[in-house]
Amino acid sequence: MYTETVMDHFKNPRNVGNIENADGVGQVGNAKCGDIMKIYLKINDDIIEDVKFETFGCGSAIASSSMATELIKGKNINEAVELSNKAVVEALGGLPPVKVHCSVLAEQAIKSALYDYAQRTNKVIKGLENFNPEEEEHSCH
């Protein structure tokens, strides 16, 4: 059902946990849908120095969170904001069609954390102009 990469990231998820005094925190999904992702960012000079996640969800949700954090770690915020769910799916070697929503959730969680950072620092991040974290927190993908 899942690729080896998905199973690897599920069994040994990277960047699990939280960050004290994070510069940006984003949470998307809800328990009703069965998936919640929370992303913590430590940002220095617009570079994502550290990223951690906490996820309630199925195997692909955990693997998507893990992969997404790996893909943005060390990146500039303007690069990170461009991370698409497709890139997450690709990096995982594919997801079953019914699980693609997990990768969407991962993309949204990162956008949400970056949005939080932008709000706190009064920065404008290109690509987040129409982002609404409230909406992302309550919709099932």
Next chain:
Amino acid sequence: MSKKIYLDNAATTKVRKEVVEEMIKYFDEFYGNPSSQLYELGRKSKEAIEKSRKTIADFINADEKEFYFTGGGSESDNWAIKGVAFANMKKGKHIITTKIEHHAILHTCEYLEKFGFETTYLDVDQYGMIDLEQLKVSIRPDTILISIMYANNEIGTIQPIEQIGEIAHEHGIIFHTDAVQAMGAVKIDVKKQHIDLMSMSAHKVGGPKGIGGMYIRKGVKIDNFIHGGGQERGKRAGTEGVQNIVGFGKAVELINKNFDKHVEALTLKRNKLIEGIKSNIEDVILNGHPTMRLPNNVNFSYKYVEGESILLLLDMEGIAASSGSACTSGSLDPSHVLLATGLDHGTAHGSIRFTLSEEITDEDIEFVVETMKSIIEKLRKISPLNKNNAM
């Protein structure tokens, strides 16, 4: 991976060796069509069918003329609901069932709504038990059928079947029960329990897949469901799956042999697993009734974690189980049964069902408890819902 521990016996059971041995003969030795009565080979098949029919009918205290073979539990459910609805629609078009039925019942009732039938779906309490008073007040002059499952497949709750049957018959209403999970786990007496129609399935009791049965009390008005030839005394067409019928009969014969012992042994194992989980893992909720439950059913919700993740980690340890989580069904909603008992969505997503067989040893149970303990710990460490995770 070392040992495999199969704890999904409500999904299906291993076909017993004796059953396989009996079935094999009906592939290449006694392969005659049971309708071909003019030669011995055909008669042999017919005899085998009737022998199985008698074994199963005796097991539920029915007359053998009241038992029919079908293609499985879902077909039996479809037949019962549609057959009674269409045969009695002049009398009325109201059906009473529950919110926790198998989809073979729920989706059939939904389908009938297209033809003007109305369905009342009874609520259940936190243990999955219906309220007999609610049943009584739901009865209308146009109610033609009450269909309430004997025991629930997910949470194992056993309904007060005899009392439901009494209520139905006091009002002259046909009573159907889906006994797919109950058969072989509880003593069924269709006469004493006022059951008019009952669905059964072979593969839940150590028999083969693709064969089921239906009890139809003599005199019950029901239309045919599979139309065609005159098999099953004109009530269910199609050449009989003789080898499957033989397997079904053999499986029931084996269960009947040590019935009380079998149930007692399962109950002990079940209670051991329930106690083990309760005393080793925090924040768990036992789903289903504490005592009125199937002897092999253990269903818990584990707060802050999601069921599919648990199943994947269990599988790595060689343990097969199932979950009420949406992620295992492809839909976004968790089990309708768990939601009907009042669980919130999040908690329902984190439910795991273990259904035991007699093959499970005490060591297996200890291993399952230990494994669950570490899996839940691991997943709770990742979970944003777990308030114990230090910030």
